[in-house]
Amino acid sequence: MNKKPVILLNIDSLMSKPLEVAVQTGRAPALAFLKEKGIYLSDVVSSFPTMSVTIDSSLLTGTYADEHHIPGLNWFDTTKKEVVNYGTGFRETWRLGTRRSIHNMLYRLNHEHLSPNVSTIHEDLANQGIPSASINSFVYRGNTAQKLKVPKLLTTLTYFQDGEWIAEAPQTFSLGAFSRIKPWNFTAKIAAGNYKYVSRELRHLIRKDKLPAFTFCIYQDLDLRIHYKGPMDLKGISRIDKQIQKIFNLYSSWDEALERNIWLVMGDNGHAPMHVDTKKALIDLRKTFNKYQISKLERPIHRKDQLVFCVNQRMAYIYVLDQRITMTTLVERLKKDNRIDVIAWKEEEWIRVESGVKPGSLHYRRSEEMKDEFGQTWKVRGELELLDLKLNKDGTLTYNDFPDALARLYGVLNSQSGRFIVVNSKPGHEFKSQLTPTHLGGAAHGSLHKQESNVPMIIAGTAEKPIYPRIVDLKEFIMRIVS
Numbered sequence: 001m002n003k004k005p006v007i008l009l010n011i012d013s014l015m016s017k018p019l020e021v022a023v024q025t026g027r028a029p030a031l032a033f034l035k036e037k038g039i040y041l042s043d044v045v046s047s048f049p050t051m052s053v054t055i056d057s058s059l060l061t062g063t064y065a066d067e068h069h070i071p072g073l074n075w076f077d078t079t080k081k082e083v084v085n086y087g088t089g090f091r092e093t094w095r096l097g098t099r100r101s102i103h104n105m106l107y108r109l110n111h112e113h114l115s116p117n118v119s120t121i122h123e124d125l126a127n128q129g130i131p132s133a134s135i136n137s138f139v140y141r142g143n144t145a146q147k148l149k150v151p152k153l154l155t156t157l158t159y160f161q162d163g164e165w166i167a168e169a170p171q172t173f174s175l176g177a178f179s180r181i182k183p184w185n186f187t188a189k190i191a192a193g194n195y196k197y198v199s200r201e202l203r204h205l206i207r208k209d210k211l212p213a214f215t216f217c218i219y220q221d222l223d224l225r226i227h228y229k230g231p232m233d234l235k236g237i238s239r240i241d242k243q244i245q246k247i248f249n250l251y252s253s254w255d256e257a258l259e260r261n262i263w264l265v266m267g268d269n270g271h272a273p274m275h276v277d278t279k280k281a282l283i284d285l286r287k288t289f290n291k292y293q294i295s296k297l298e299r300p301i302h303r304k305d306q307l308v309f310c311v312n313q314r315m316a317y318i319y320v321l322d323q324r325i326t327m328t329t330l331v332e333r334l335k336k337d338n339r340i341d342v343i344a345w346k347e348e349e350w351i352r353v354e355s356g357v358k359p360g361s362l363h364y365r366r367s368e369e370m371k372d373e374f375g376q377t378w379k380v381r382g383e384l385e386l387l388d389l390k391l392n393k394d395g396t397l398t399y400n401d402f403p404d405a406l407a408r409l410y411g412v413l414n415s416q417s418g419r420f421i422v423v424n425s426k427p428g429h430e431f432k433s434q435l436t437p438t439h440l441g442g443a444a445h446g447s448l449h450k451q452e453s454n455v456p457m458i459i460a461g462t463a464e465k466p467i468y469p470r471i472v473d474l475k476e477f478i479m480r481i482v483s
């Protein structure tokens, strides 16, 4: 094999505008170098909900949630009657992680929830005998049995015997304190490594000449900063850029770094700035549905529970356990809140969309009738305005405020069994539930809106491009340039 190693740096919450400003003002010389030498895409469509675990699952499997089955950081397994929480805010503060959410995040996500009917880039490459690496990604499924060890401090937080377990992972696998490549690489965040840790692991691979054909690295630190400082924070980008400079400096010149490798740098989700005023910003679903018996997070589902809420910041799932409650009764109530811009649910083979902001109703389903800008085909009836869809003269559908909305909504509504409604809030707002962090005056994500759904990507060291600028199309692109 004589192809160049591909290194994908996924910088959680890197957004186009701050990236462009950082590059133009000399705050990010390494990213400026890659951007100048490579191809820059400013609007790559993310997955939905715009939460890291769902996005990374889409990136690695090339599918949306209807196929990969990771419907968010927080969801309800209707077959097991169990709320699955990978640690809402795990990226934000690992401290919020409970014993169960750590187990969910580190183990069950990859070995139980991520559908066996899809395969990751790591698995497909391994099947062709091509090695790959995963640094700091919670979605990591591969074909190699790797022993993970829970640090002594955390053993009381996990279910694993003696703090050890076997994970199916890529050949080269690094995940904070649980598994590392470079001996004695210190992790400041314990559960997940910080940006310096990620760079040290990557530099170690380069220095030892052990870079596999594909390396997937995740920088998580920027997300935390933006949640509290707002979307235009540039300091976080500068810090990560310094780490990338250190990586490039391992080569005789930056040009050599580019000659020897393909570098892909991207964000995974954007952020929407939040209102400062609690009353305006937070949509408290418990209040909206105060007439109903709502399940409580601290105890298992009770037979009398009628509704379960699973909040993913600016999107939420409303699960309807009581068969006597009709979807339309709940939807009518949601429509009274003008902070909710998309309300979607399944009605037999159709997906139905209404809104608290716009009148009317839209129905759609998969069919050969109309083609959208990504080559997907649909039958759509009703108010296109509800999803800000445009029907062009040539009969194609294009998206605006909600990029790839039809497929992404279809993805979440077909990701699980059971009766449930998906709600999406207007920019400035987020849903509130028990124990989840809120981001007043800062920024949040999770929704279908373009503010969170469009991310930047730099492709340097190859002239190849993904077929469409979407995260769900990156697997095909990466397989094409790696193997």
Ligand SMILES: [Zn+2]
Binding pocket: 091, 092, 223, 224, 227, 445
């Ligand atoms: Zn975040």
